[in-house]
Amino acid sequence: MHSDEERASGDTRQQRRPAAQLGPIARQVARQYRRDTMSPVMVSGVMRLIEFAALVLAGLQIYAGHVGLGTHLFWQYPLIIVCVALLAVVLMEFCDCYQMPALRSPLSQAWRILAVWSATFALLTVALFFLKISSQFSRFWLGAWYVSGLGLLLLLRLAAARLIRRWARNGRIERRAVIVGGGRRAETLIRAIEQQPYNDIRICGIFDDRDDTRSPPVVAGYPKLGTVDALIEFARIARIDMLIVSLPVTAEARVLAMLRKLWVLPIDIRLSAHSEQLRFRPRAYSYIGSVPMLDILDRPINDWDSVAKRAFDIVFSLLGIVVFSPVMLATAVAIKLDSKGPVLFKQKRHGFNNEVIEVYKFRSMYVDQCDPTARNPVTKGDPRVTRVGRFIRRTSIDELPQFFNALFGSLSLVGPRPHAVAAEAHNRLFDEVVDGYFARHRVKPGITGWAQINGWRGELDTEEKIRKRVEYDLYYIENWSLLFDLKILFLTPLRLLNAENAY
Structure with missing residues (x-):
């Protein structure tokens, strides 16, 4: 039960929170896009791996079946197979065979595949000739691998094209974009994007701070869904990939004002340059088809970086669970013997993209005095903490169950430490203390982080401590x-x- 003072304090906190500004139509549109999409970069990357594996397996199978594993060249054959497959993939990359237009139209790219695969084998035969070892290798193996490898490449391309077209129809493979800024510039930009062949951009709507008299409610068939403030909530619900700011470069004050609000989102932010008179070097731009964009902000961990980080989390989480399992078992027994109640304590905290996640910890407080909201942070000598709790908090043993959070994907091993949803300092929510506080949620939170080491x-009892932690968290994200x-x-x-700071 809460006292009247506590309820009054809670009411005050609710009043301080900004009201949701996303309208019912915009919210309905956002919910249509809640499902995650597959990045075109990831699709082309997976295609490289599949083709490399297929060529290696074809070469090894013919070698094992025709030549035999007992030959005196038992390591030369596999080495050549791997090198040739790798060279073929690299040459196809140089010939743009892994771009999305090429993957969508395999028949038009068949001659490139044939040329690359033939050139690869030509280089192989020349190398074997000049090394004076060509007579030691089976000509049947060489010819059979050439034919089967070419056939596999073409079949894989046909299957991939069919799958990519299906994903494009149902929205599984696309980049979701929002246009910031309406009017004639936005209309020109939208028309230019829509005219690009094999376009993977899905425009989800337009947001503009100007009223309908200065910015039409519908531009090029797309509705204006709200203001820039509402865009933040929309982008999180709809899992937007890119914001395209359709404002002139000369409108410096408006662009900067928008970026101060939007930089907290884990998305790419681009400034449209399609109608600018001021021109930079070509390398200064990124492109949607042939439409030039100036890169303002990039998603911190994206595409293959996210795959590498997820693999890192899985491997080291499993290792941590195995290594610390005796400590976790002993801790669970000690908690049970020391006080009544469950061994684990679950707490709602902010996760990636400001989503609410449930974090596991060993219970360190008496059951009837636990504080899931973290509105009353633990202080030195806090009577709510049990005897075992003091030890496991001081040594951070209470955090060990979070290895399972990292394994299941709600946490990362390393990242900004997740804070409780209602955590406060001096009766102020953390996001009220630090401007841009939610920018620390552009990456998945972690068990440990740059700020912690x-x-x-420990306790965030002053505004200075919160600012310093956020400062270190943002440094980690950017680097x-x-x-x-x-x-x-x-x-x-x-x-x-x-x-010293853990109690």
Whole structure:
């Protein structure tokens, strides 16, 4: 039960929160896009891996069936097979065979596939000739691999094209974009994007702060769904990939004002340059088809980086669970013997893209005094903490169940530490203390992070501590790499020896 003072405080907090500005029509549109999509970059990357594996397997199967595994060239054949398959994929990359237009139209690309595969085998035969070892290799194996490899490449391309067209129809493979700024410039931009062949951009709507007299409610058939403030909520619900700002470069003040609001989102932000008189070098632009864009912000961890980070989390989470399983078992027994109640404590926290996730911890407080909202942070000598709880909090053992969060995907091993949804400092929510606080949610939160190994762990009882933690979190996001993650992961046990701020 809460006292009247607590209820009054809660009412005040609700009043301080900005009201939802996303209208019912915009919310309905956003919910149509809730399902995740597949990036074209990922599709072409997977195609490279599949074709490489198919060529290797074809070469090895013919070698094992015709030549035999017992030949004296038992390691030369596999080495040549891998090198030739890799060279073929690299040459097809140079010939733009993995671009989406090429994958959508395999018949028009058949001559390129034939030329690349033939050139690869020509290089192989020349290399074998000059090394004076061509007579040692089976000509049947060479010819059979050439024919079967070419057939496999063409069949895979036909199957991939059919699958990609199906995904394009049902919206599984697309980049969702929102236009910021209406009027004639937005209309010209939309028409230019729609005219691009094999366009993978899905325009989901338009957002503009100007009223209908200055910015029409419908532009090029797309509705204006709200203001820039409403766009933040829309982008999170609809899982938008890209924001395209349709404002002139000369409108510096308006562009900067929008970016101050939009940079907290985990998406790509582009400034349209299709009708600008001011021209930069070609390398300064990215393109949607032939439509030039100036890159303002990129999603911090995207495409293959996200795959690498997810693999990193799975491998090291499993390793952590195995290594620390005796400690976790002993902790569970100690908690049960020390106080009544469940072993685990679950808490709602902010996750990636501001979504609410449930984080696991070992229970360190008495059941009837647990605080899932974290409105009353634990202080030094807090009577709510059990005897076992003091030890596991000081040593961070209470965080070990979060290895399962990282394994299942709601957390990463390394990233900004997730804060409770209603966490406060001096009766102020964290996002009220730090401007751009939610920018730390542009990546998945982590069990440990750059802020923690630099001494900013434990109680956030002052506004300065919150600002410093966010500062370190943003530094991590802007400078992320797998090596950086490894550095943080291996430094964490050393930093845990300093338990000054953990209680």
